[in-house]
Amino acid sequence: MSAESTPEPGIPGDSGTNGPRDRAKGRRRKPRSEHRKALILMAWTAAGILVLGGTGVGYLYFKLNGNIKSVDINQALGSDRPTKVDNGSENILVLGSDSRSGSNRKLGGGADDGSARSDTAMIVHVYKGHKSASVVSIPRDTLVDRPQCTDAKGGTHDAATAVMFNSAYSTGGAACAVKTVESVTGLRMDHYLEVDFSGFQKLIDELGGVPVTxxxxxxxxxxxxxxxxGTHTLNGRQALGLVRTRHGVGDGSDLGRIQLQQAFIKALVTQVKQVGIFTSPKKLYDLADTATRAVTTDSDLGSVDSLMSFAGGLQGIGSSRMHMVTMPVQYDPADPNRVIIDKAKAQQVWDALRKDLPIPPNATKGTASGEAKGVVTAS
Structure with a gap:
């Protein structure tokens, strides 16, 4: 098979692009280069800063920089980790956290005790070339063997057998969550991104809502x-309710909620690409301010420059180029409220990602599902 006819990875059954498209007669507008796009972004960012009337570009740049919280995952985990695969792909662990402190208290429920849980967990595998991605959701109710781990403050936490996956985060934070994912999958996580409830809600409101059906x-x-x-434009509160709901539709399981989350993420990606942030410098800055406040990253992404570079490398991935699945699991015979990993099928997923190949359809056939697929679609 020639290079021109090789389908891009990440979307099973996709035929890819086979050969050049026919060009229309007459002059065509020359597409903007990535360098030009970056210059436009920088120009609008600078314009937004001037409109806001701060004390200069440097001040607000450092303000955005100061918003970002980061965790030194590499130092906490040391060298006892899966080997990084040098094939141009990247694995990012994305967590949604429901902190019980501060502005998250009324969103997450419960007492203001400062605790937090990983309410949502996804492995985002970006294929070589950064034109497509596979996203593997990990049910928080999955029973796993949690390895011994060291948190970002140097505290050591004992290993535990047959505990819920989200206990890794509540026990030892980001570092222990990454350690557990790497232990379960055998895949090295290149980056870590965490988004909290209140930040997620504000970000959706800043975008003007997200249309779904x-x-x-x-x-x-x-x-x-x-x-x-019917068709709705969800505000931040409604969007948060949708990605957290599990009793309003489907079988009431965490698996059903994951299906709703995956559908909403596709709608969100579409909306981000369509919203006219470049027409409003203030809107661009407000989005940047909200986004940087909302995230916690690994230390390699812990700056505005690094985040912009990272996000810029992903901007070519539209919702149609994202293949979203749930980690293969089965309901636990001893407790229908828990799931256990279907190890044979899950291994097919991890092997495919390690080799930077599409996830085979058979890997998720016959596994437990939440019966909420197709309930929500992008409008």
Whole structure:
């Protein structure tokens, strides 16, 4: 097979691009180069800073820099980790956390005790060339063997057998969550991104909402979400309710919630690409301010420059180039509220990602699902 006819990885069954497209007659507008796009972004950012009337570009640049919280994952985990595969791909562990402190208290529920859990966990595998990605959601109710780990403050936490996956984060924070994912998958996590509840809600509001279509009514008092079947532009509160709901649709399981999360993420990616942030310098800055406040990263991404470079490398991945699956699991025979890893099928997923190949369809066939697929789509 020639280089021109090789399909891009990440989307099973995709035929890719086979040969050049026919060009229309007449002059074509020359596409902007990546360098030009970067210059436009920098220009609008500078313009936004001037409009806001701060004390100069340097001040607000450092303000954004100061918003970002980071964790030195590499130092905490040391050298006892899977080998980094040098094939041009990247693995990013993305967590959504429901902190019980500060502004997250009323969103996450419970007492203001400063505790936090990983409510959402996804491995984002970006294929070589950064034109497509596979996203593997890890159910928080999955029973795993949690390895011994050292948190970012140097504290050591004992190993534990058959505990819920999200206990890794609540036990030892980001470093222990990464250690557990690497132990389960055998894959090296190149980066870590964490988004908190309140930041997520504000970010959606800054974007002006996200359009979605629901094919069924959703009514979940626990997540405070009520939606009739139809088309909606979800504000931040509604979007947060959607990605957290599990009792309003499907079988009431965490697996159903994951299906809703995956559908919403595709709608969000589409909205980010369509929203006119370049027409408003203030909007661009407000989004940057909210986004940098919302995230915790590994130390390699812990600066505005690094985050901009990282995000710029992913901007070519649209929702149609994202293949989203749930880690292969089965319901635990001893407890229907828990799931266990289908090790044979899960290994097919990890092997494919390690080799930078598409996830084979058979890897997720016959596994447990949440019966909420297709309930939410991008509008």
């Amino acid at each position: 629901t094919t069924k009514d959703i009514d979940d008092k626990q997540s405070h979400l009520t939606l009739k079947a």
